[in-house]
Amino acid sequence: MAILLLKLRDVSLIFTRLICLFVFTVTNVEGYASWCDFSKTVFVPEESTATFLTTFTFRTFRHTMFVKTDRTFQTIFWSFHLREGHIFTDNLDWCDPSWKNRTNIISQLNTKGQIDIRIEISNISMKDNGTYYFSLGKVTCFILFVMQIRLEPRKTEATEENMPVYVYAHPHASVITRPFANATMTWLVNGLSVNKTASFIQQDGLIWIPHITRGLDGSNVTYRSVQDNGNVNEVNYTMNVTYGPSQSLSLEPGQTQYYLVSGDIMPDITCTADCKPPCSISWGKYGSGGTLRLGEVTSKDTGECTCTATRTGVKTVKRTINIHVAGFNNSVRKSLNQTIEDCSNSQAADNHGLEHYEALDTNTIQKEKVYEVPTEVGLETYENIRLSSISTPEVQVAHS
Known part of the structure; x- marks a missing residue:
């Protein structure tokens, strides 16, 4: 009995290796396989999680297989056992352990007696692009487009102002074959169509900015897929522009x-x-x-x-x-300040002098002034100098 079990295990290992090594050439264009019973398109941003959903009619015993069909036929996992309509991880044989670490499988029976299957693959990269098929009696194909935006040249993470920039995106609209991969690809900048942005030149899967400016620093560039079933997926890139210093400071x-x-x-x-x-x-x-x-x-x-x-x-x-x-000293500074002050007050002083003549009659001009003469020279003080309009004015002198 033990020998029989060992032989069965050896046969199983040999069969597993044959499945894992089975290779064939895919002749179909990207996104379509003619031998699929059903085809579903999945768009997912790079470094995220891809989700594959499908439904099969429940049968008690069916083998299952999940395969990536690039130019080579790469089996991800397979199993010959289902328990009560469920796929259990411990029943699966993995051809590549790296897939096991990032693949999650959920299955359950629905009210219609069908098996709903959900396969999640995390940490998606560009090498995961391609067509996958899941077999459980019938074959459902999943066409996976990994969405990516990248800038050229890619010398640094930032782009110097006034340099030309090329923004590439995957997938190009030209590689999406309708009606099997039914989606429309659009470019947006800060939520607006690139067609409305004069500084951008758009081609299939490419935006060309002849001279990037600091005004685009921090702008959000979006590459969006809109599927006919209403599903929307997108990838985003934030512009990082270095600049300055500018003339003049x-x-x-x-x-x-x-x-x-x-x-x-x-x-x-x-x-x-x-x-x-x-x-x-x-x-x-x-x-x-x-x-x-x-x-x-x-x-x-x-x-x-x-x-x-x-x-x-x-x-x-x-x-x-x-x-x-x-290099003036303080005395010169005070003199300059006084000169400026005198000049600014000269007009007001002239106006003040006119006030003495406002009340004069036509025959007499009279002023009363007191001239103070130093006593040490023995001069008298003259007061009440009276001026008349006659040719020989009378002068009255008052002695103190």
Whole structure:
């Protein structure tokens, strides 16, 4: 008996190997196999989980097999046993253990006496594209399209501003054969059709951006499949654009010429640059950082100060301000300030002098002034100087 069991096991192993090694050439175009009883199209984004759903009429004893039919016939699992209409993982023979680690099978009898089967394959990659078939009396084919967006050139994760960019997508509409793979493929940018975006040129499975700009940084590019049965699947890509520094750098305050006097306080000047990733900013000998702080200036501060913005290994931009400091002392400063004040008040002073003539009659002009003469020279004080309109004016002198 033991010998018989060993022989049966050996036969089973040999049969398993034959199934796993069975190879044939697929002659059909992608997405269609003529020998399938039913065909279902499945679109799924890369690195997600593909779900295959099918229903079979229940029979007590049926063998089952799940196969990927690329250019070679690759059996994923098979079994000759069903228990009460269910497929159990412990009854399956796996040709490739890697599939076992990412494949989940759920089956149950429905109210119509049929077996509903759900096969989930996780961590889908581009190599999983192709046609699969599941056999349980009849054959159901699943046409799996793994959806992907990628950028060219792919030197880095980000694209430099003003460079041409090619956005590729899979699957191309041209490889989807109707009516077996019944879906329409569309491109969207931030939810709008690419046809409404002037900066994009669209072809089958391709978008060309002749000169990508910083305005597209963070934009969402979508490649969407809309199946006739209403199922919608899509893949998304977020644009990552590097840029800056640009000409010219921004200064706050915005002036570039400063005329000061020694002892004045120079206002702080902030230099900024629009960069991604952020630029390093320096004011040369005055230190790193975006703000120039000179404080109180002297004639030694006369000259140029240059703000430099650098994005490492890419670009450097500079902007210069000129500072002119006059080396005046405090007495000259006060004299200048007094002169400015006198000039500003001169017009008001002239107007005030006219007030003395408003009440004069036509015959007499009279002013009363007191002239104070230093007593040390012995001069008298003159008061009430009266001026008349006659040719020989009378002068009255009052002695104190």
